[in-house]
Amino acid sequence: MSKYYVNKFLFTVDRDPEYLKRYIEDPRSFVATWEQSIGPKLLGNEMEASTVHVLTDKEREALINHDFVALFEIGAHFFLNLTLFIGIYDAPYMAKSGPLSFQREFAAKLQHWLELDYPSIAT
Amino acid sequence: MAKLVATLASTHHPFYLKATTAPPDQQMPQAPEWKRKIEAYRETLAKTKPDVLVMVGSDHFHQIFLDNCPQFLIGKASRYDATFYNEEREFGIPKYLLEGDEDMSRFMHQSLMDQNFDFAFSNELKIDHSIICPIITVRPDNDLPVVPIYTNIFAPPLHSPRRFYDLGRAIRKAIDDYPSDKRVAAIGTGHLSLELGGPRQFMETGPDPVFDRQAIEWLRAGDIDAILANVTHQSMEKSGNATHGFLNFILMLGVAGPEGADYVDNLDLFHTMEAYFTWYPKEQAA
Numbered sequence: 001m002s003k004y005y006v007n008k009f010l011f012t013v014d015r016d017p018e019y020l021k022r023y024i025e026d027p028r029s030f031v032a033t034w035e036q037s038i039g040p041k042l043l044g045n046e047m048e049a050s051t052v053h054v055l056t057d058k059e060r061e062a063l064i065n066h067d068f069v070a071l072f073e074i075g076a077h078f079f080l081n082l083t084l085f086i087g088i089y090d091a092p093y094m095a096k097s098g099p100l101s102f103q104r105e106f107a108a109k110l111q112h113w114l115e116l117d118y119p120s121i122a123t
Numbered sequence: 124m125a126k127l128v129a130t131l132a133s134t135h136h137p138f139y140l141k142a143t144t145a146p147p148d149q150q151m152p153q154a155p156e157w158k159r160k161i162e163a164y165r166e167t168l169a170k171t172k173p174d175v176l177v178m179v180g181s182d183h184f185h186q187i188f189l190d191n192c193p194q195f196l197i198g199k200a201s202r203y204d205a206t207f208y209n210e211e212r213e214f215g216i217p218k219y220l221l222e223g224d225e226d227m228s229r230f231m232h233q234s235l236m237d238q239n240f241d242f243a244f245s246n247e248l249k250i251d252h253s254i255i256c257p258i259i260t261v262r263p264d265n266d267l268p269v270v271p272i273y274t275n276i277f278a279p280p281l282h283s284p285r286r287f288y289d290l291g292r293a294i295r296k297a298i299d300d301y302p303s304d305k306r307v308a309a310i311g312t313g314h315l316s317l318e319l320g321g322p323r324q325f326m327e328t329g330p331d332p333v334f335d336r337q338a339i340e341w342l343r344a345g346d347i348d349a350i351l352a353n354v355t356h357q358s359m360e361k362s363g364n365a366t367h368g369f370l371n372f373i374l375m376l377g378v379a380g381p382e383g384a385d386y387v388d389n390l391d392l393f394h395t396m397e398a399y400f401t402w403y404p405k406e407q408a409a
Contacts, residue, residue, distance in 0.1 A: 004189055011188055014209050043190045068320075078320030078364050079183055079277065086213055100393075103325040110322035118321060118364060122279045123189055 003075050004123045005053035008043075009034060009063055010071075010080035014087060024088050028064045035060070069109050075119040082106070125227075125301035128171035128308055130402040132342070132375035133164070134395065135180070135256035135312035137214040153392060160390055160399065165261045167386045167401040168308055175224050176262065176269045177231070177298060179311030179371055179378075180253030181276045185210070186245075192278050193243035195290065197235070198250075198271035199228040205250035205258075216252055216259070224268040227301060231270060234297035240290055248273075257310050274374065276313065276367045284354050287370045288347055291377015298378075309378045313371030315339075315396045318363040325394045330363035335396035339389055342372060342400050345382040375400075 012034075013019045019038070022030040035055060042048040055063070062070035068085045072078070086102065093102035142151055143158045185207045187193065205219040235242050250271055258265055272294070275281060282290075298307050315338050316331035323330035341350050350373060359366040379402035386401035 007189055011184055015185070015207065017208060017212075043188060072320065077184070077278070082320035082324070083209065083213060087209065090213075100325050106320070107322050107324045107326075112322075114322045118360075120279075 002053045005055055006059050006074060006076045007080055010084050012038060014084040020087055027066060031064050072110060073119055075121050077121050125298055125303045125305045125307050127298050127404050128173055128306045129168055130375055130379040131168060131310040132372050133312050133399045134314055134397045135253055136397055137252045137256060140259050141215040157390055160388055161260045164399040168261045171308060172306060173308035174305040175227060175307050176267050177307060177309040178254045178269045179272045179374060181274050182251050185251040186249050189278060194275045194282055195240060196243040196245060196273040197228055197232050198248040199225055199244050200246050200248060201225050203248055203250045205255045207251060210252050216255060219255055219265055222268040224270055228270045230301050231297040234300060235293055238293040240293055253312055257312050274371060276370050281367060284351055284373050287374040288377040291374040295378045311371050311375040314368030315398055316362040317365040317395055319365045321364045323363060327393060329396045334362040339398055343384050343387045347376055347381045
């Protein structure tokens with residue numbers, strides 16, 4: 001398990017409009033590209049490779065499927081997990097069902113955690 | 124010596140600007156009341172005629188990330204760009220350029236180190252909405268230099284509530300000791316109960332309205348003993364997964380000192396309780 005690497009994915013994609021576009025259009029292909037050539041760069045120094053982290057199969061599938069429930073359950077950071085998927089789904093949900101409809105659906109899909117201790121976000 | 128003229132502690136709601144500048148027929152029902160409350164709050168700062176602002180906020184994984192994550196950080200630069208692409212995208216917050224006060228940053232950094240706070244620093248800090256939201260609400264002309272301070276309220280492990288209060292006290296001492304005739308206002312933002320990316324997000328109220336009302340009363344009274352006796356990382360987690368932003372309110376009470384607030388207001392919005400506090404320093408006896 002690499003919560004850090006999942007968070008690194010969410011962080012690097014959320015901050016880059018081109019990555020975000022590719023992750024919306026073809027998540028499977030983009031996640032493969034990310035693992036091959038984006039994730040392994042040391043942040044802040046593109047010359048340097050970072051060889052430490054890899055995604056598990058479960059983490060990879062969660063990212064490919066835009067599965068924010070699975071990402072919550074993995075312990076991805078709540079802010080990154082919310083912000084990135086708002087970036088992807090807020091506008092289409094808004095057009096169809098009005099303001100905050102995506103955010104409310106996000107919450108509804110996590111109702112089984114309501115009375116439980118949430119998965120730890122500590123890395 | 125510099126003179127602290129006001130301490131402000133408030134929530135920062137990134138949608139304030141968007142909510143209050145949308146065409147009237149698209150505004151949320153509370154928008155006019157929200158705007159009136161913000162403009163009244165703004166006056167609590169304006170009347171003190173500050174020369175420089177010490178701004179306390181918390182980066183939301185915009186410049187700071189888990190590869191290199193300081194607990195406390197001070198900006199030391201002559202200018203600060205502000206607002207990241209993903210904040211423009213999500214919140215509609217425009218770009219800003221803030222003037223810095225390098226001399227005061229340098230003095231405060233040394234003072235905080237001397238007071239046993241191991242501050243990280245940044246000579247190239249881009250400011251996020253935790254500091255731009257209060258510029259938009261209480262100083263929209265953006266006409267004063269700032270000293271930005273970031274705290275980690277986001278990536279565990281976090282410092283204790285007591286440590287945040289003590290840091291506030293140390294920031295106050297650094298301001299009081301600064302050899303300058305400047306009038307300084309300290310402005311910090313955080314949250315009351317808040318849930319983001321969890322099952323209690325975006326409800327009709329904040330996730331823990333009982334905590335919200337209690338927190339407002341503690342801050343109104345300046346009752347740091349009650350806060351430290353009741354607020355823990357575990358209790359904040361129970362009140363909502365992003366409630367740790369309350370640590371910045373505790374810090375600001377440290378700047379003000381354990382005194383009752385001179386101005387208190389709040390607004391129950393969808394999914395959060397907004398709250399606005401101002402303390403004026405009690406004049407020292409001659």
